[in-house]
Amino acid sequence: MIRFRVDEERCIQCGECALDCPASVIAMEEFPRMANEAGCIQCQHCLAVCPTAAVSILGKDPDASTELKGNLPDPAQLTTLIKGRRAVRRYQDQDLPPALIDELLEIACHAPTGVNARSVLFTVVKERAVLHRLREELITCLAQKQAAGELPKGRTGKYLNWVVGVWQQEGKDALFRGAPHLLITSAPADDPCPVQDNIIALATFQFIAHARGVGTVWDGICMMALAACPEVTAKFGIPANHILGYAMAFGAPAVEYHRTVQRGPALVNVVQW
Numbered sequence: 001m002i003r004f005r006v007d008e009e010r011c012i013q014c015g016e017c018a019l020d021c022p023a024s025v026i027a028m029e030e031f032p033r034m035a036n037e038a039g040c041i042q043c044q045h046c047l048a049v050c051p052t053a054a055v056s057i058l059g060k061d062p063d064a065s066t067e068l069k070g071n072l073p074d075p076a077q078l079t080t081l082i083k084g085r086r087a088v089r090r091y092q093d094q095d096l097p098p099a100l101i102d103e104l105l106e107i108a109c110h111a112p113t114g115v116n117a118r119s120v121l122f123t124v125v126k127e128r129a130v131l132h133r134l135r136e137e138l139i140t141c142l143a144q145k146q147a148a149g150e151l152p153k154g155r156t157g158k159y160l161n162w163v164v165g166v167w168q169q170e171g172k173d174a175l176f177r178g179a180p181h182l183l184i185t186s187a188p189a190d191d192p193c194p195v196q197d198n199i200i201a202l203a204t205f206q207f208i209a210h211a212r213g214v215g216t217v218w219d220g221i222c223m224m225a226l227a228a229c230p231e232v233t234a235k236f237g238i239p240a241n242h243i244l245g246y247a248m249a250f251g252a253p254a255v256e257y258h259r260t261v262q263r264g265p266a267l268v269n270v271v272q273w
């Protein structure tokens with residue numbers, strides 16, 4: 001149900017909603033009208049672009065949205081956030097408040113998705129005790145495969161052998177870097193852009209997490225372990241028709257970075273025609 005509604009007392013008949021609709025499903029007559037419900041991709045651009053908050057869609061009250069004017073971040077501070085974010089590999093041994101994790105996920109689900117599919121699933125470990133049990137099971141699985149000579153060869157095998165070795169010899173958690181929480185994105189394989197949607201959702205989570213003082217680390221090692229131990233991965237409850245995006249470990253950092261790193265110049269290829 002699209003429920004496209006226009007408050008005629010507020011509408012100034014500017015036509016912006018019809019003009020900005022990416023699917024061209026709004027007809028501009030005296031007032032805007034939904035002309036093709038089936039074609040609507042539910043992006044809410046009509047609600048967002050209306051200068052007088054006259055448009056409601058999907059039952060959303062435009063007055064419940066955040067006004068953009070005066071509420072956007074300062075570009076210099078956003079730049080510092082982007083340049084100052086680090087892969088955090090030292091964490092406090094405590095859980096984040098569950099409400100904070102929920103809030104971060106609610107914000108991350110605003111990330112764009114191809115054709116506005118919005119079907120990225122956030123599989124999350126909210127308690128470090130759960131992550132400890134998962135680590136135990138994954139490392140046991142990896143160690144068994146190692147003993148049976150069944151670990152992948154090449155670089156992946158090297159990393160996974162290292163994960164097992166440092167855990168057994170030093171009690172060092174190379175799998176999750178000592179983080180208390182884990183986030184994995186997945187999306188239906190037949191979505192228009194599941195690979196991209198999964199990664200963009202995690203990137204969005206990463207930045208809001210860092211803005212709220214929560215550290216994150218993209219976890220390629222975890223991805224390798226999950227691929228090597230599908231019998232463990234199956235227990236996550238991720239729907240069978242989903243493809244895994246990526247894993248990100250996160251939690252309250254036990255490290256403080258004092259300045260940005262200095263990268264660049266960006267590798268740029270300017271097109272000449």
Ligand SMILES: Cc1cc2nc3c(=O)[nH]c(=O)nc-3n(C[C@H](O)[C@H](O)[C@H](O)COP(=O)(O)O)c2cc1C
Binds near residue numbers: 087088218219220
């Ligand atoms: C796709 C991807 C996978 C990564 N996998 C791991 C990982 O398994 N373990 C780890 O400690 N860091 C991992 N990292 C973190 C990178 O090593 C880190 O981003 C890079 O060294 C730059 O450091 P910075 O993020 O602090 O700028 C990964 C990063 C990306 C983007």
